[in-house]
Amino acid sequence: MNKERDDTLASRISRVLAERIISGVLPPGERLRQDHVAEEFGASHVPVREAFRRLEAQGLAVSEPRRGVRVAAFDLKEVREVAEMRAALEVLALRHAVPHLTPAILDRAEAATVAADSSRDVRSWEAANRAFHRIILEPCSMPRLLAAIDDLHAASARFLFSAWRSSWEARTDHDHRAILTALRQGKGEEAAAILERHVGWIGKTPVRTAAGEVRDAFSIIG
Amino acid sequence: MNKERDDTLASRISRVLAERIISGVLPPGERLRQDHVAEEFGASHVPVREAFRRLEAQGLAVSEPRRGVRVAAFDLKEVREVAEMRAALEVLALRHAVPHLTPAILDRAEAATVAADSSRDVRSWEAANRAFHRIILEPCSMPRLLAAIDDLHAASARFLFSAWRSSWEARTDHDHRAILTALRQGKGEEAAAILERHVGWIGKTPVRTAAGEVRDAFSIIG
DNA sequence: CGTGCGAGAATTATAGATAATCTGAAAGAC
DNA sequence: GTCTTTCAGATTATCTATAATTCTCGCACG
Numbered sequence: 180m181n182k183e184r185d186d187t188l189a190s191r192i193s194r195v196l197a198e199r200i201i202s203g204v205l206p207p208g209e210r211l212r213q214d215h216v217a218e219e220f221g222a223s224h225v226p227v228r229e230a231f232r233r234l235e236a237q238g239l240a241v242s243e244p245r246r247g248v249r250v251a252a253f254d255l256k257e258v259r260e261v262a263e264m265r266a267a268l269e270v271l272a273l274r275h276a277v278p279h280l281t282p283a284i285l286d287r288a289e290a291a292t293v294a295a296d297s298s299r300d301v302r303s304w305e306a307a308n309r310a311f312h313r314i315i316l317e318p319c320s321m322p323r324l325l326a327a328i329d330d331l332h333a334a335s336a337r338f339l340f341s342a343w344r345s346s347w348e349a350r351t352d353h354d355h356r357a358i359l360t361a362l363r364q365g366k367g368e369e370a371a372a373i374l375e376r377h378v379g380w381i382g383k384t385p386v387r388t389a390a391g392e393v394r395d396a397f398s399i400i401g
Numbered sequence: 402m403n404k405e406r407d408d409t410l411a412s413r414i415s416r417v418l419a420e421r422i423i424s425g426v427l428p429p430g431e432r433l434r435q436d437h438v439a440e441e442f443g444a445s446h447v448p449v450r451e452a453f454r455r456l457e458a459q460g461l462a463v464s465e466p467r468r469g470v471r472v473a474a475f476d477l478k479e480v481r482e483v484a485e486m487r488a489a490l491e492v493l494a495l496r497h498a499v500p501h502l503t504p505a506i507l508d509r510a511e512a513a514t515v516a517a518d519s520s521r522d523v524r525s526w527e528a529a530n531r532a533f534h535r536i537i538l539e540p541c542s543m544p545r546l547l548a549a550i551d552d553l554h555a556a557s558a559r560f561l562f563s564a565w566r567s568s569w570e571a572r573t574d575h576d577h578r579a580i581l582t583a584l585r586q587g588k589g590e591e592a593a594a595i596l597e598r599h600v601g602w603i604g605k606t607p608v609r610t611a612a613g614e615v616r617d618a619f620s621i622i623g
Numbered sequence: 624c625g626t627g628c629g630a631g632a633a634t635t636a637t638a639g640a641t642a643a644t645c646t647g648a649a650a651g652a653c
Numbered sequence: 654g655t656c657t658t659t660c661a662g663a664t665t666a667t668c669t670a671t672a673a674t675t676c677t678c679g680c681a682c683g
Contacts, residue, residue, distance in 0.1 A: 187466045223637045225447055232451050236458030244409045260543045267489040321482045445669045
């Protein structure tokens, strides 16, 4: 009855709030009042405060001493920052993961890509996209690095959801497929290069590509 | 009278504990009992718990639900992980900082290097070394990135202090000087390359260099 | 020698007290 | 008349005190 016995009330609250912040239910700048949150969860304010601390560490909330906690704001500049951090860290993770990648793992990654391409809404696309990245990076076995990447993915998703208010249309992620192809051929460095460009694109302002075509809006996927 | 009006008891406790963990006063695996800590600071356990959450987010402590929190253990594998993350992120930060570097900033960085070279003990060497990195990276103006790097520096310092129990001897940091020289000549990419190698060395096991000499112990500086 | 019970200790949570901040209106200065 | 300052009331964050689960560990018992 008691949910998972193996996690604390504070961590459950922080997960729910994180989910709301990322999905945009709680907009940037919104105040998080501990008593209200506590009441909603039928808890007291102590675990709520602990949840706030975790959100703060994840960069999802900002706290001014004695003035309360607010949902963190973000601008294009921070989106770029997160994108470049992701690019740098995911490349690092992939390089370490490559020696441990098996055909079975790559098959799972391909399944995630297929799921992403056939998604009917942003939420499921984001989940599948995140799964793809997780699957190919996890074998690096670097917990601290993976945790950092997870937090960055949360920030990315937040931006994605905020920008993509309209309907979602299915699309094929050529980058993901190119990464998988390179990995299957043992071309680790080539895969890393594609990944770096793929992730680094997020938030880029309109730019003329080598082929001469112009991207009409900044990219919000990766 | 009330110290800084602009910080909370919890954050003060977390700073003190972080300092103790990094310096090794609190050894890896040591239990952190909230009641004891609370008593020491003349506080109750609530701010202590919040401090624990922050330490957890910084990777300095690990918490098992309902079983308490311990000072995080670390092995050579994690040292390498931190070193590579630092290398990746510091290179990124430096690339963005380069356009904003001024002669005045480089002079301050050089002063930090001089201070490091003339340090009589590990503590002051570490502080000066950290200052050097901070000074040349700060102009990137990427707060999230800089915060991440700070946490990684804390982890690095922890390893340094744990490995270097013996006396400290002054040494000249040629890498730092080479980085400064490159930056003064406007060779940003060269500086980045040196920085990457410099930081990435930390925790490397004995290896034969191109010149044929053998490093007798893994490197613990950077 | 392994298993289960029970006392003690520690973590987690609640409720209440304290102190700081914000709001808004009234009093005073220019 | 407008702007600034000041002060009460209400709201909220922060911390203390206390209660209730949960875990640990020693020791008896099968």
